[in-house]
Amino acid sequence: MSKTTPSLLVQGYEVVIGFETHTQLTTRSKLFSRAPTGFGAEPNTLASAVDFALPGALPVMNKGAVQRAIEFGLAVNAHIAEQSVFARKNYFYPDLPKGYQISQFEIPVVQGGMVEFFLDGEKKSVRLVRAHLEEDAGKSLHEDFIGQSGIDLNRAGTPLLEIVTEPDMRSTAEAVAYAKELHKIVTWIGICDGNMQEGSFRCDANVSVRKPGAELGTRREVKNLNSFKFMQQAMDYEVRWQIEQIEDGHAIQQATVLFDPDTGETRSMRSKEDAADYRYFPDPDLPPLVISRAWVEKTRSEMSELPRVMAARFMADYGLGDYDAGQLTQSKATAAYFEAVAHASKQAKLASNWVMGEVSRRLNAEEKLIEASSVSASQLGALVNRIADGTISNSAARLVFDALWTGAGQDVDTLIDAKGLRQMSDTGELEKIIDDVLAANVKNVEEVRAGNSKAFNALVGQAMKATKGKANPAQVNELLKKKLA
Structure with missing residues (x-):
């Protein structure tokens, strides 16, 4: 559980948040093909036969992506699996030409781990469930077409490390602080460039609310939050919306929602799938991923x-x-x-x-x-x-x-x-100025000796004024106390 003080309640409800973050890895080529990774190229110019899912094209693992997964696991004190398995995540969408996404399910490459950070001076920690390798999908284009959509497969096959937390966060501020810390880690070790506007670091927030002590509430997943500002706004709105729904007697339905920054609201995109809906099974085209202890230790020794x-x-x-x-x-x-x-x-x-x-x-x-x-x-x-x-x-x-x-x-x-800013260093000259100040402010001197601290501060001010601010305040205080003793 997150190291927190008792949860901050919102209208009598406890907020529960977990995160899934897709970090695009900094390899030059894609996860299972030699096609280059890049941003902003003409549509479908950075895709290979593997990315287009042409018949007979087989995936080949990118060692650099595995290396970066190992580095992340070490950075968060996680367990690096000596053997992990790739699976097919089956769903049908136009930008997924194979009809499935190659990911990891039952046995991910990185297992467990912890992300620690500070929020308002208090140390927090969020447990990680896993971090697994998977390929990105393509992108559907709607803006430039009338009555139809285009498909750009430049992103298809781009290597991602999906980082999943436990539902440990108890406020939207804590969730944003976690996301910022995770962003710092992946950019620090160089496995991700962290560019949120280009989609290199995309966060999905699983948000639910409950009465204190109750079972976890039904979560709604806010997808593809690509700035910390929008992340905060989206989760704040979602929390308020869920509470209003419950207070009005409605049940929360599990769903995937999008945040509209123009309206500041979330809107439901589709009902939320569970793992069973994707019919995961091991990918027969990819053998188990085997990582030796020697590889892990070599990576550990070379990390900054x-x-x-x-x-x-x-x-x-x-x-x-x-x-x-x-x-x-x-x-x-x-x-x-x-x-x-x-x-x-x-x-x-x-x-x-x-x-x-x-x-x-x-x-x-x-x-x-x-x-x-x-x-x-x-x-x-x-x-x-x-x-x-x-x-x-x-x-x-x-x-x-x-x-x-x-x-x-x-x-x-x-x-x-x-600029004439050098402080006076001549003690004799400063003593003479202080003597003049004391002589000109007899009443203040009497008040100081009677125990009035404000009068002492007034004398300090007069001395600083007489030196045009060039005296060392500590030295002025010391000399005044000495002469007034």
């Missing part, structure tokens, strides 16, 4: 550091908390940027604050990835150094950061001097 492992290292090496380490490992690029800043500044926590703060804020505002940051890691490292050694204050550092971001200068020290 995983997000959860890197996050643990950040906590151990840099003294960061769970949340910071998780945020900084949202992508390889973010993690690399942070480490470069931390190494340049030797101030890991301060570096973390700036990467998650000012840098992220600017990137989000301009809809940029961190690879396109206008402030390099070396520049931010130099800036963090100047904050840590007391050369500039935090407020002055933001001015320097703004100038770096807009390209006003490339050198941190030059910008500090050009």
Whole structure:
């Protein structure tokens, strides 16, 4: 079960969500043919005899797809089956020329596993049932034809890894957080490019509601959610719709539904099939898929550091908390940027604050990835150094950061001097200014000695004003306390 606090109830109902995610694997060719995988080509130009289901054309397994399935299994601590079986999933649709889809049913290649993530600072976990290899179907085209449809088989046979969860999620926010974490994992290890608009990462949400403690409710499957924004909207609507139906005395019918982003509503597409409806049976054209332990261990040794492992290292090496380490490992690029800043500044926590703060804020505002940051890691490292050694204050550092971001200068020290932001380092000069402030504010001095903390803050403000903000606030506080003792 998901590690959750008691479930958040919606109008007295508990929300139950499970996910099925189709991740398109990053192989150059299809799952059972040598036809190329690609996006945007002219219809039916990336399909072979196997994809067209021409008589006598036989499938041949793509080893690269198996390799990527192994990598995913290792990334989520799953069991990699030494032997798995391909099956025929029988259904009839125009974009499925064979009349069946080659998939895996009873014995999938990846079994079990766990995806962990944070939501509002709380650690969550979602159990995986399985991840199995299967081929994609083609695509029906309706827009360019009057009274008829066209079929494009470019996608037919494209390798997919379908990742199925237990119904562990108890809110739509938790479900979206899971989807984002899964997206991070598959893109991090490089098995999927994660492009949701092109269909490389497609999520189906199985949504149901129930009264607390009751049996699981009837689920409706919301298909092909291709953005996190629409995913949230679709599930929120579906939850409200199901509750309204139950409250009005109607039973929920198991169904497959689509989300219409224009109306913000889901609509039923067809009744939901069960496994028996597909008449699965082992594909006689494909032998069992055998994966040796040596292959698994070789893959394990060659994989790059995983997000959860890197996050643990950040906590151990840099003294960061769970949340910071998780945020900084949202992508390889973010993690690399942070480490470069931390190494340049030797101030890991301060570096973390700036990467998650000012840098992220600017990137989000301009809809940029961190690879396109206008402030390099070396520049931010130099800036963090100047904050840590007391050369500039935090407020002055933001001015320097703004100038770096807009390209006003490339050198941190030059910008500090050009803008006159260097903090006062002459203790004697600062003491003289403080003496003048105390002499000019006798009433405040008397109030401080009488125990009024607000009066002390007023003296700090006067001292900072007298130094035109160039004094180190901590030093001002220390000197004032000393002189007022």
